Amino acid sequence: MSQRADASGAAPPVPAPDGEKPRTAARPRRGRQRRADARAGLVLIAPTFIIVVVMVVLPILWTFSMAFQRIRLINLRRAGIFGDYSLANFRGIFTSESFWTSMWTTLVYSVLGTASAIGLGLIAALALRKAFRGRTFVRAAMLLPYVTPVVAATFAWSTMLNPQFGIVNYWGQRVLGWDEPIAFLSQASGELSLFGLQISVPTALLTVIAFEAWRSFPFAFLFLTARLQAVPGTLEEAAHVDGATPTQRFAHVLLPQLLPTIAVLSVLRFIWTFNSFDDIYLLTGGGAGTEVVSVRVFNALTARGDIGAASAQALVLALILAILVGVYLRRFRTQEEVA
Amino acid sequence: MSTTLEQDRRPAAPPSRAPRSGWTRDSVERRVLAVLRWLVIAFLLLVTIFPFYYTVMLSVRSLDQVVQDPGALFVPPTEWVMDSYRSVLASSAAGGQGFLSFMRNSAVIAFATVALTLLVSLPGAYAVSRLEFFGRRQISGLFLAVYLFPSILLAVPLFVFFTRIGLRGSLVGLLIVYVSQIVAVSIYMLRNYFNTIPVSLEEAAAIDGCSRLGVMRRVSLPLAMPAIMSNALFVFMIAWNEFLFALLFLIEERDRWTVSLGLSQLAGSIEIPTTVLMAGSVIITLPIIIIFFATERLLTEGLTAGAEKG
Numbered sequence: 019m020s021q022r023a024d025a026s027g028a029a030p031p032v033p034a035p036d037g038e039k040p041r042t043a044a045r046p047r048r049g050r051q052r053r054a055d056a057r058a059g060l061v062l063i064a065p066t067f068i069i070v071v072v073m074v075v076l077p078i079l080w081t082f083s084m085a086f087q088r089i090r091l092i093n094l095r096r097a098g099i100f101g102d103y104s105l106a107n108f109r110g111i112f113t114s115e116s117f118w119t120s121m122w123t124t125l126v127y128s129v130l131g132t133a134s135a136i137g138l139g140l141i142a143a144l145a146l147r148k149a150f151r152g153r154t155f156v157r158a159a160m161l162l163p164y165v166t167p168v169v170a171a172t173f174a175w176s177t178m179l180n181p182q183f184g185i186v187n188y189w190g191q192r193v194l195g196w197d198e199p200i201a202f203l204s205q206a207s208g209e210l211s212l213f214g215l216q217i218s219v220p221t222a223l224l225t226v227i228a229f230e231a232w233r234s235f236p237f238a239f240l241f242l243t244a245r246l247q248a249v250p251g252t253l254e255e256a257a258h259v260d261g262a263t264p265t266q267r268f269a270h271v272l273l274p275q276l277l278p279t280i281a282v283l284s285v286l287r288f289i290w291t292f293n294s295f296d297d298i299y300l301l302t303g304g305g306a307g308t309e310v311v312s313v314r315v316f317n318a319l320t321a322r323g324d325i326g327a328a329s330a331q332a333l334v335l336a337l338i339l340a341i342l343v344g345v346y347l348r349r350f351r352t353q354e355e356v357a
Numbered sequence: 358m359s360t361t362l363e364q365d366r367r368p369a370a371p372p373s374r375a376p377r378s379g380w381t382r383d384s385v386e387r388r389v390l391a392v393l394r395w396l397v398i399a400f401l402l403l404v405t406i407f408p409f410y411y412t413v414m415l416s417v418r419s420l421d422q423v424v425q426d427p428g429a430l431f432v433p434p435t436e437w438v439m440d441s442y443r444s445v446l447a448s449s450a451a452g453g454q455g456f457l458s459f460m461r462n463s464a465v466i467a468f469a470t471v472a473l474t475l476l477v478s479l480p481g482a483y484a485v486s487r488l489e490f491f492g493r494r495q496i497s498g499l500f501l502a503v504y505l506f507p508s509i510l511l512a513v514p515l516f517v518f519f520t521r522i523g524l525r526g527s528l529v530g531l532l533i534v535y536v537s538q539i540v541a542v543s544i545y546m547l548r549n550y551f552n553t554i555p556v557s558l559e560e561a562a563a564i565d566g567c568s569r570l571g572v573m574r575r576v577s578l579p580l581a582m583p584a585i586m587s588n589a590l591f592v593f594m595i596a597w598n599e600f601l602f603a604l605l606f607l608i609e610e611r612d613r614w615t616v617s618l619g620l621s622q623l624a625g626s627i628e629i630p631t632t633v634l635m636a637g638s639v640i641i642t643l644p645i646i647i648i649f650f651a652t653e654r655l656l657t658e659g660l661t662a663g664a665e666k667g
Contacts, residue, residue: 052489058569059490062480066540067496069477073537074503077514084514091520145397156398158650159405165649166409167598169617170638173624174408177415177631185411188428232404263383264390286505293507296600300621312509320605325517332510339507 085330091323107330117314117331121338123223124310127298128291131230135291136283138231139238140276143246144268157243164236172300175229176203206307222306226298230291238283245279246272281350285343292339311335409642416441416636423632441636454633456640458612459619463597463641466528466615470535470596471589478540479585482547483573487556497548500541508538508601516605526610534602539592546591550584551577590652594645616641 086103111117142160146153163171178186181199190196200208200221208221249272257267295312298304304313311331318328415423417437422429447453484490485497515534516525524530554577562576563569578585603618614622620637623629 054569055488056490059484059488059493062484062488063490063496065477066481066500066544069537069540070499070503073515073533074506074511075499077511077518078506080514080518081510084517089517091517141397142401145394145401148394156402159402161649162405162409162646165594165598165645167617167641167645168600169620170412170642171408173620173634173638174412177635178408178411180631183424183427183631185428185430192428261383263386265386289505289507293509295509300600312507315509315513316601319513319516325513328513332507332513336507336510 081329081333084325085333087326089325091325107326108334110327111330111334117311120309120311120314121335123308124292124312124335127223127227127230127308127310128288130227131234131291132284132287134227134231135234135287136238136280138235139240139283140242140280142235142239143242146243147246160239161236163233168233168296169300171233172229172297176301179203179225203302204306220307222302222308226301226308229297229301230294233297234287234291237287241279241283242276245276249275285346288346289339289343292342293335412635412638412642415632416639418632420630420632441630441632442640444633445636445640454619454623454629454637456616456619456637459614459616460640462528462613463615463617466532466535467593467596469532470539471592473532473536474539474543474592475585475589477536478543478547478588479578480573481540482544482551483577485544486548486551487559487577500544503538503541504545511538512601512605515602519606525606526613528607528613531602531606534606535596535599539595543588543592546588547581547584550581554580586652590648593648597645 085107086105088102088104088106146157146160178184179202181187181201184199186202187196187199191199202225203222205221207218209216209218253271253275254267257271262270293312294310295316298308298310299313299316302308304310304317312335315328315332315335318324318331414429414432417439418429418432419438419440422436443453445454445456447455448457449455485493519525519530519534524533558580559572559576562572567575598617599615600617600621603615604621607613607615607618608622616637620634620641623637624634
């Protein structure tokens with residue numbers, strides 16, 4: 019270990035951050051100092067490193083092993099690393115229609131959830147851009163959905179949307195003229211009449227997407243507000259002098275400045291929404307056409323005790339996510355290069 | 358859409374159009390947006406605050422009142438009923454739901470998570486920010502990957518592992534899981550802050566004869582105090598709000614339930630009226646809201662620096 023640290027310390031190609039002029043005289047001392055630093059660094063990082071390896075990296079590797087075995091919670095004691103490996107769990111996944119329905123639901127949920135959260139966050143950031151009395155309070159209020167415990171937030175929503183005594187249905191029937199209460203969280207699909215057209219909409223899925231947008235728009239709002247503050251005022255002034263109207267200034271001056279932030283936000287939000295479990299589990303329990311893959315994994319694990327199937331589904335979920343994010347990042351990078 | 362069309366005509370337009378009347382595109386947009394802005398702000402306030410207002414309102418009404426008049430938007434203080442709070446806080450021996458003990462569990466686990474996470478991540482963040490050691494870059498990469506890692510994928514092996522070693526159902530097991538999930542984010546946040554502290558300050562202390570540890574303790578830590586505070590708040594919030602692992606680990610041990618788990622489990626039983634659940638919601642949200650408004654600036658920094666998984 020110290021050998022390696024020594025080698026990297028003496029290697030010239032990596033210029034040390036503080037390596038300026040007095041190279042010759044101070045060299046032995048510097049070298050000793052650097053070796054001490056390297057050792058101290060390893061000692062200081064070791065606890066974190068060990069925790070992360072033991073509690074995150076190894077479990078993931080173990081998931082791979084379990085995904086190829088037929089393990090159930092009941093026969094867990096007998097299972098080891100050298101079990102009977104088979105592809106049965108994956109065969110189960112790839113031949114099950116409901117898994118792919120669920121994957122599609124996950125995809126729709128994450129794409130629409132991410133897009134609407136970022137859209138709402140952008141609108142909020144723009145609306146609160148200019149100072150006014152009480153802006154600090156409004157900004158703080160914007161963050162409430164994000165910091166509240168998810169259980170309390172889902173409760174508030176499911177009570178508000180309750181068909182019997184929820185306030186939304188009460189006023190919806192009286193003011194908006196709904197014929198009957200809408201079961202927002204337990205109706206898989208409903209008829210929506212729009213300009214005389216009857217359209218079938220996935221009610222529960224749209225509701226959980228709306229919840230996702232509500233809950234995570236503050237995240238986008240925070241980042242976009244920070245980015246907006248960093249946009250130099252002169253840019254917009256120049257555009258204004260040139261006769262650009264507010265929407266033109268937004269489209270041609272502000273938006274290009276915000277795009278990199280939006281791109282990063284999209285990746286982060288997409289990753290988290292794709293795997294999110296709490297919101298849907300608490301709102302609908304995965305019923306009424308909202309069963310995302312993470313809820314399936316949870317059910318396989320707890321209700322059926324089928325560890326092998328749970329591992330395999332979680333792995334497929336992670337793999338598809340990795341592919342999607344990989345494709346997105348590659349496209350984004352090439353676009354960056356072109357621009 | 359129309360902006361691109363308009364753009365071609367733009368250079369000549371403003372000077373010639375502007376004096377003619379007040380109705381140039383610019384002024385129309387300006388007026389519309391000025392109105393729209395306040396509408397948007399009002400809408401956002403309504404959407405973000407109303408669910409909380411509604412929760413509080415239901416928690417001080419009786420179930421009969423709610424069923425009779427579900428559309429009420431205001432309850433005068435004279436009609437407030439505190440029964441729901443009494444019922445939710447009373448211990449289960451006294452016929453209540455035992456939320457006080459849930460809160461104690463949550464507080465214990467949240468504070469322990471904060472303490473342990475900081476204990477581990479402070480030296481780690483310092484090392485990643487200041488010291489050149491073998492594999493530094495790879496380790497930073499590993500931490501970022503952990504930060505983005507889906508917790509549902511980790512839930513399976515951890516559930517199985519802790520079942521097997523018999524620690525599932527104990528608060529210690531849950532604590533270890535929380536620390537391992539949060540420590541990477543914590544290091545990332547703290548490292549960013551350490552990076553902004555000028556090295557020259559530490560060098561000055563070193564020249565004055567401070568050892569590496571002395572420099573850390575006397576110079577770097579005091580300077581990083583704001584970041585440490587915001588990090589602590591952030592970690593507390595995650596641990597207090599966490600649901601999935603609490604559900605997986607503690608469900609069979611009622612006396613170890615955290616507030617989130619307790620509330621979600623109460624919701625499943627039919628005998629418990631909604632108003633009681635709403636009182637429970639208020640109680641578990643209150644600590645977070647108090648912390649949040651007391652330290653809004655600090656926490657906001659924490660959120661932007663770290664960003665919760667969720």
